[in-house]
Amino acid sequence: MNIIISNASKEPIYEQITRQIKDNIINGILYQGELLPSIRSLAKELKISVITTKRAYEELEREGFIETVPGKGSYVSAQNKEFLKEKKIKSIEEKLSQAIEDSRLIGLTKEELKEMLDILYDNI
Amino acid sequence: MDTILEIKDLTKIYKGFKLDKVSLKLSKGYIMGLIGPNGAGKSTTIKLIMNLIRKNSGDIKIFGMDNIENEREIKQRIGFVYDENCFYEDLTVMEMKRVIAPFYKQWDNKVFDKYISKFELPKNKKIKQLSKGMRMKYSLAIALSHNAEFIIMDEPTSGLDPVFRSEMLDILYSLIQDENKGILFSTHITTDLQKAADYITFLNSGKVVFSDDKDSIIENYSIIKGNNGILDKAIRDKFIGINENAFGFEGLTNNTEDIRKLLKDKVLIERASLDDIMVYTVRGNE
Numbered sequence: 001m002n003i004i005i006s007n008a009s010k011e012p013i014y015e016q017i018t019r020q021i022k023d024n025i026i027n028g029i030l031y032q033g034e035l036l037p038s039i040r041s042l043a044k045e046l047k048i049s050v051i052t053t054k055r056a057y058e059e060l061e062r063e064g065f066i067e068t069v070p071g072k073g074s075y076v077s078a079q080n081k082e083f084l085k086e087k088k089i090k091s092i093e094e095k096l097s098q099a100i101e102d103s104r105l106i107g108l109t110k111e112e113l114k115e116m117l118d119i120l121y122d123n124i
Numbered sequence: 125m126d127t128i129l130e131i132k133d134l135t136k137i138y139k140g141f142k143l144d145k146v147s148l149k150l151s152k153g154y155i156m157g158l159i160g161p162n163g164a165g166k167s168t169t170i171k172l173i174m175n176l177i178r179k180n181s182g183d184i185k186i187f188g189m190d191n192i193e194n195e196r197e198i199k200q201r202i203g204f205v206y207d208e209n210c211f212y213e214d215l216t217v218m219e220m221k222r223v224i225a226p227f228y229k230q231w232d233n234k235v236f237d238k239y240i241s242k243f244e245l246p247k248n249k250k251i252k253q254l255s256k257g258m259r260m261k262y263s264l265a266i267a268l269s270h271n272a273e274f275i276i277m278d279e280p281t282s283g284l285d286p287v288f289r290s291e292m293l294d295i296l297y298s299l300i301q302d303e304n305k306g307i308l309f310s311t312h313i314t315t316d317l318q319k320a321a322d323y324i325t326f327l328n329s330g331k332v333v334f335s336d337d338k339d340s341i342i343e344n345y346s347i348i349k350g351n352n353g354i355l356d357k358a359i360r361d362k363f364i365g366i367n368e369n370a371f372g373f374e375g376l377t378n379n380t381e382d383i384r385k386l387l388k389d390k391v392l393i394e395r396a397s398l399d400d401i402m403v404y405t406v407r408g409n410e
Contacts, residue, residue, distance in 0.1 A: 006370075010286055010395065012339065012342075012343065013180075013339070014339065017388075040153075040300060040301045040303065041301065043300075044294075044297035044298070044301065045295065047293070047297075047319050047320070048319060049155065049319070049320060049321055049339070050154060050155070050300060050322050051154065051155065051322040051323075051337050051338065051339060052338075052339055055339065079140045
C-alpha cells in the first residue's frame with residue numbers, strides 16, 4: 001500500500017490518509033482482515049505526528065472501514081463491496097454534474113462534452 | 125496513570141521577567157514541542173521541571189509525582205538534553221561516560237555504544253575538542269542510554285545542520301514507538317516540530333499563548349491575503365496580526381471559519397505555519 005502525503009495541500013493530513021486507505025480498500029489492494037500498520041509506525045514512516053495517524057484511524061473506524069482490537073492492532077473490516085461501489089458511483093455522478101454545469105457556463109454542447117469524454121476515457 | 129507531565133500555575137519571578145502561571149499537560153506516548161521567541165520562558169520552564177532553579181509557586185508532577193519530593197526517582201527515568209555544556213571539558217568521550225553511567229540504575233552500555241557509533245563520535249577525543257553538533261550528539265547519546273521514559277530536551281536542534289536534525293527526528297520517532305514514553309522539547313526551529321510534534325505549547329513573554337494538539341492549531345489558524353480596501357474595523361478584529369504594504373495585506377487569524385464566511389472569494393486563505401503563528405502573535409498589530 002502506498003500513502004503519499006502532501007504538505008502543500010489544503011486537505012488536512014488525516015483526511016489524506018483516510019482517503020487513501022479507503023481507496024486501497026475499495027480497489028482491493030487491502031484485503032478484508034489484513035493488519036494495518038500501527039499508528040506509531042505509520043507516523044514514523046510518513047513523518048507526521050502520532051495524533052494525526054490516530055485521528056485518521058478513528059475516522060476509518062467510525063465509517064466502518066477498519067476495526068481495532070486493543071493490544072493487537074487495526075484490521076480491514078469485512079466490507080460490503082456493492083455498497084462501496086455505490087458510494088463511488090455517487091461521487092462520480094457529483095463530479096460529472098459539476099463538469100456539466102461548467103460546460104453550460106461556457107456554452108459547450110452535450111455532443112462536444114461527450115466527445116471530450118470519449119477522448120479522455122481512451123487516453124487516461 | 126497516563127499523564128507523564130502535568131504543570132499547574134507554575135510561576136517564577138526574576139527581575140524584569142516573570143514566568144506567569146504556566147500550565148500544561150503531556151500524556152504518555154506523545155511528543156510536545158515548546159515554542160516561543162528568545163526570552164519567552166522556554167528554558168526557565170525546563171529548568172524548573174528539572175528542579176535546577178527554584179519556583180515561586182505552582183505544581184510540577186512527573187509520572188504523577190511531585191518533581192521536588194521525588195526528584196531522585198524521577199531523574200532515574202528522565203533523559204535530559206541541555207543546550208549548554210554540562211560535561212567536564214578535559215575528559216574524553218568514554219571517560220565522561222564512566223563518570224555519568226554509575227548514577228543510573230538502568231544504564232545500558234550496549235545502547236550507548238550503538239549511539240556512539242551511529243553518531244560517529246570519536247571515543248578518545250576530549251569533550252572540549254568536540255564541535256557544537258558533536259556535543260549535542262554526545263549529550264543525546266548519554267540521555268538515551270539509561271532506558272529513560274521521558275526525554276526532555278532544551279533547544280536540541282539549535283546549531284545543528286538539517287541532516288542531523290532529520291536524523292534526530294528519526295530517533296524521536298523510534299523512541300515514541302513505545303507508547304509508554306514521552307518527549308518534551310523546546311526549540312525555535314519550528315519546522316522540526318511541524319512534522320513530529322503531537323502537541324504544541326507556545327510561550328510568549330512568560331505566558332502560555334496556547335497549549336493544544338498541533339492539528340487543531342493548524343486548522344484554526346490561517347494566513348489571509350487580500351486587498352487593503354476590505355480591512356474595516358470589524359474585519360481587523362478577527363486578526364491576531366496584520367502586515368499591510370502598498371499592494372495589499374497579509375494577516376494571521378484564528379477565526380478562519382468567520383473569515384471564510386465574511387470574505388469568501390475576496391481573499392486568499394493559506395495554511396499558517398508555526399513560524400507564521402509565532403511571528404504574528406509576538407509582533408501583534410505593529
